[in-house]
Amino acid sequence: MLSQQTCIFIAVLLGAALFKVSHTLIKAARLRKIMPPGPPGLPLLGNYLDMKSFLWLQLTKWKEQYGPIFSLNLAGQPVVVVNDFTTAADLLDRRSNIYSSRPRFIMANEVLAGGLSIGLQPYNDMWRRMRRASHEGFAGRSTALYQPLQEKESALLALRILDDPEEWSHHFKRSAASTMLCAIYGWLSIGTEADSIVNRINEHMERTFQASLPGNFLVESFPSMLHLPSWMAKWKREGLNWHRKDTEMFRRLINDVKADMQSDDYSPCFAGMLLENDNKHAFNPTESAWLAGTMFGAGAETTAAVLDIFVLAMVLYPDVMRKAQAHIDAIVGRDRLPSFSDRESLPYIDAIVKETHRWRTVGPLAMPHFSTEDDWYKGYFIPKGTIVFMNVWAMNRDPTYFPDFDEFRPERYLGASGELVDLIPDTHGQGHMTYGCGRRGCVGKDLANQALFMDIATILWAFNIEKAQNSQGDLVTPSSDDILDEGVLARPAPFKCSITPRSSEVSTSIHSITDTYASVKTTHSVNT
């Protein structure tokens, strides 16, 4: 028999639950009438069960039905999906004072990152200061600082492909990781002895990513659980423990830079810039350490995945590859590797970079934004607290701008004389939406575009990329639709191709330049 007190307690709980349920239902019904129309869902759960893998494909089907903007209800959470460049720019760019926050990521940001993840933070003062510092470090003209490093990493990438062409995708990951670590911490390059640190940071990223997925932690649905004492909540205890360990790792890495700054060993880098501008940005040591550390996660895997897409395009569009090689040979010649001084004269390579971003978008839904004020748009209500998804996949395949959207055709970004032209409105000259939009748009896009230019120019200067043969000697055509949904990233499923040097001199040229590079700079943090 239950005691009277227990019965009262259960009755109060049931009453509260009933109240919440009816409140959610009434609110959802009221919002449905005034928000942009969208697919009907189940009572209470709304469209929650429609949130499956390859979500962008489902959202793109709904775009055909509901147009450039539609809404969803995720168990009471209002969501708006924007599907074209103009609507994205109207809201996220031109009303960026309202649409620049992120949904709350309790486990991923507040517990694991101690509230210090630049990409997951709400629109607050800490985010503003972090954003300003990373903009100074990585955007616009500051990217010139990293050009020598990127030329070197591209040559080392070519060397690794030359030695072991079948592992090309692995080399991309390693090269992108090395470029980011060197840009952030001023290392000269990384070798296999740095695997442990790269793995540690990647594991940190994976934990953060898993924690940001809906449904993995109950605290996301019941935020008051965050106040449970650690001894009662294993998830919180473990999360805080990881935060402590990751903080130690990031602080050790930045402390090494501090020590280097007193020596002749120092090469200018992002962490060094943070330390030099300590007073300006007013970060404490843990904040600087996290800002530097999370930059690696934002920039390494993304760049590597785009290179996988580039290889897929070259295998499927050999005419594009040959045309690019002809341009490179005409400008660079065959005696030396490409350099950034060739970039102005090689618009076709930058057009390939843009087309790679557009054709098989590496982040089909970018990252969600979150509105901080009620708003009206074209007669529709968008309440404060709405999650805004950019359907980048649909935007980059909009037939209005890209009638043959499934074709890989870099020429679409070039004018009559082969010069780069800016024909796509509302994309700030990018010609696609792969870097997101508004104040939360990718802070590293200039650095990434620069790295992609150099890697692609170097690879095409050195190698032919073609279909591989199977055991029967038949050429195998990889499918351009075989894409893996890795949550934030979408990359081609692993496929085989044949990468061979274009001539016998390639090896000599690559060796003559890579032999001149100093050996790896090892620091004690490598063994973290």
Ligand code: HEM
């Ligand atoms: C090809 C490579 C890359 C792609 C496709 C990419 C894409 C993106 C996207 C879609 C976003 C979210 C935009 C939005 O919410 O509107 C983002 C944010 C971000 N990216 Fe990148 N990115 C790349 C490389 C980089 C690099 C190299 C860095 C660092 C130098 C970087 C740093 C960041 C940061 C810090 C954010 C969070 C910005 C914020 O929330 O304020 N990214 N990126």
